[in-house]
Amino acid sequence: MSESGRRNPANHGGRDGGSRDGGNRSQGGGGTVRRDAKGRERNRGPQRGFSASAPSQRTRRADPARLVAFEVLRAVAAEDAYANLVLPARIRHHRLDKRDAGFATELSYGALRGQGTYDAILAACVDRPLAKLDPAVLDALRLGAHQLLAMRVPAHAALDQTVGLARAVIGAGPSSLINAVLRKVTARTLPEWLDHVLAGETDTTRIDAVRHAHPEWIVRALRQSLVAHGRPADEITELLEADNEAPVVNLVALPGLGSLEEALENGATPGPLVAGSALSSGGDLGRLSSVRAGTTRVQDVGSQLVARAVAAVELGSSGEQAGEKWLDLCAGPGGKAALLAALANEAGASLLANEPAPHRAKLVSQALAAVPGSAWSVRTGDGRDLGKEQPGSFDRVLADVPCSGLGALRRRPESRWRRTPKDLAELGPLQRELLGSAIDAVRPGGVVAYVTCSPHPAETTAVVSDAVAGREDLELLDAGAALDAVSLGGNLGAGNELTAQLWPHLHRTDAMFMALIRKKA
Numbered sequence: 001m002s003e004s005g006r007r008n009p010a011n012h013g014g015r016d017g018g019s020r021d022g023g024n025r026s027q028g029g030g031g032t033v034r035r036d037a038k039g040r041e042r043n044r045g046p047q048r049g050f051s052a053s054a055p056s057q058r059t060r061r062a063d064p065a066r067l068v069a070f071e072v073l074r075a076v077a078a079e080d081a082y083a084n085l086v087l088p089a090r091i092r093h094h095r096l097d098k099r100d101a102g103f104a105t106e107l108s109y110g111a112l113r114g115q116g117t118y119d120a121i122l123a124a125c126v127d128r129p130l131a132k133l134d135p136a137v138l139d140a141l142r143l144g145a146h147q148l149l150a151m152r153v154p155a156h157a158a159l160d161q162t163v164g165l166a167r168a169v170i171g172a173g174p175s176s177l178i179n180a181v182l183r184k185v186t187a188r189t190l191p192e193w194l195d196h197v198l199a200g201e202t203d204t205t206r207i208d209a210v211r212h213a214h215p216e217w218i219v220r221a222l223r224q225s226l227v228a229h230g231r232p233a234d235e236i237t238e239l240l241e242a243d244n245e246a247p248v249v250n251l252v253a254l255p256g257l258g259s260l261e262e263a264l265e266n267g268a269t270p271g272p273l274v275a276g277s278a279l280s281s282g283g284d285l286g287r288l289s290s291v292r293a294g295t296t297r298v299q300d301v302g303s304q305l306v307a308r309a310v311a312a313v314e315l316g317s318s319g320e321q322a323g324e325k326w327l328d329l330c331a332g333p334g335g336k337a338a339l340l341a342a343l344a345n346e347a348g349a350s351l352l353a354n355e356p357a358p359h360r361a362k363l364v365s366q367a368l369a370a371v372p373g374s375a376w377s378v379r380t381g382d383g384r385d386l387g388k389e390q391p392g393s394f395d396r397v398l399a400d401v402p403c404s405g406l407g408a409l410r411r412r413p414e415s416r417w418r419r420t421p422k423d424l425a426e427l428g429p430l431q432r433e434l435l436g437s438a439i440d441a442v443r444p445g446g447v448v449a450y451v452t453c454s455p456h457p458a459e460t461t462a463v464v465s466d467a468v469a470g471r472e473d474l475e476l477l478d479a480g481a482a483l484d485a486v487s488l489g490g491n492l493g494a495g496n497e498l499t500a501q502l503w504p505h506l507h508r509t510d511a512m513f514m515a516l517i518r519k520k521a
């Protein structure tokens with residue numbers, strides 16, 4: 001959450017919201033929402049003022065952009081849906097133009113990410129526990145709170161349009177409650193509210209959790225992760241803030257197959273961390289022919305670095321690349337597999353991409369379709385069996401195991417509220433078995449990369465230590481140096497032992513962890 005009182009540039013609010021008549025108007029029910037050329041709703045009164053009319057006299061129809069955001073929040077809460085999948089479908093269904101789509105995106109993602117903060121504030125404005133509210137009412141309140149506290153939406157528009165939305169889709173009774181509660185919210189700015197709801201609070205975890213909208217257990221887990229990887233505990237604030245930034249879209253051109261030219265011509269900029277990457281601040285990437293062809297792909301730079309390090313790391317003996325066999329043990333949905341397959345294609349190697357879930361194995365095949373078929377194959381099966389079925393067979397193995405995803409919270413706005421501490425404990429045995437299978441599957445002299453998109457020691461360093469403990473035939477390689485070798489000079493291993501840990505607040509990547517284990521020749 002931005003606490004400065006200034007609007008967070010990432011929380012741009014109305015910039016992309018707007019009109020469909022080519023001017024500055026979009027349908028807003030009983031009235032219309034007027035947005036300026038930049039999509040900001042035009043303020044016809046003081047910034048924090050709002051209509052004095054009674055709810056019954058105000059708008060009765062839902063502004064389409066807000067309706068989309070409401071439907072996204074409802075699907076996430078009631079159907080366990082993923083916002084990043086529901087949102088594009090709702091935008092298409094309601095035929096939002098570009099500005100309204102941007103507004104709906106900022107509103108839904110911002111309200112979902114900020115839920116913990118907004119709930120703490122709303123709890124101070126409602127005369128009963130939030131759990132006793134109709135969940136649809138609570139979602140409408142969260143949308144209203146985000147507009148009032150973090151978007152450049154005039155207070156009267158935020159209030160009138162949210163009440164109008166509630167009236168249209170929930171009912172007249174609840175809309176009066178929503179009107180009354182949101183009026184209370186307008187009384188303070190976000191920094192003032194945070195000071196108010198945290199007055200007298202001394203528990204720093206609780207303070208960080210409310211200020212930066214993360215569950216308390218995740219604040220503790222991330223702080224523990226920083227310390228475990230040699231970072232100062234007080235970096236937690238920067239890490240939590242980085243989780244709340246809308247991530248820049250990273251692109252990769254598949255080596256030998258794709259090109260970034262089109263993306264760069266359309267406003268993307270070259271990625272500073274790794275060759276063949278670009279950063280795009282938005283736009284319709286689906287329009288780019290290279291993206292449609294699958295030779296240029298959306299992929300976090302951390303994942304790109306990991307895949308490139310796996311392909312480049314020095315093997316123990318007979319380390320020539322030609323004819324090598326590579327394995328991606330947990331490949332779905334195929335992001336790293338696509339880059340690995342392209343690198344294998346260039347190196348004369350072949351990649352086996354394994355994934356147990358049939359629908360995800362299909363996604364892997366789709367992701368690999370742009371790479372010549374001679375370079376890859378897909379196996380649908382349990383990775384735990386591969387070590388026994390094909391022992392000592394592979395030169396390079398990527399074990400990108402299922403994990404809590406604590407390092408990729410910025411990508412899925414709702415995920416932090418869905419995770420539980422049990423995820424950490426329950427995945428440990430599977431992670432250990434998969435790493436054991438990967439080690440069995442690699443040949444003497446070959447290398448296993450153990451990778452997670454979580455920095456938590458329970459699923460990173462602890463799993464690796466257990467795997468190598470007492471094994472004279474295994475050695476840990478310097479994973480940070482391997483990342484440095486494929487980066488454009490990032491000094492990515494700094495501060496760690498032999499394992500490598502990337503961070504959103506330091507590297508602007510997901511918090512990927514990588515250990516490289518070589519089986520002695």
Ligand SMILES: C[S@@+](CC[C@H](N)C(=O)[O-])C[C@H]1O[C@@H](n2cnc3c(N)ncnc32)[C@H](O)[C@@H]1O
Binds near residue numbers: 330332355357
């Ligand atoms: C972190 S994701 C992998 C992401 C992938 N490497 C990419 O870059 O797109 C972990 C994957 O492991 C798969 N998985 C779960 N259980 C598995 C098992 N027993 N064997 C192999 N893979 C498994 C999950 O279905 C999921 O697709």
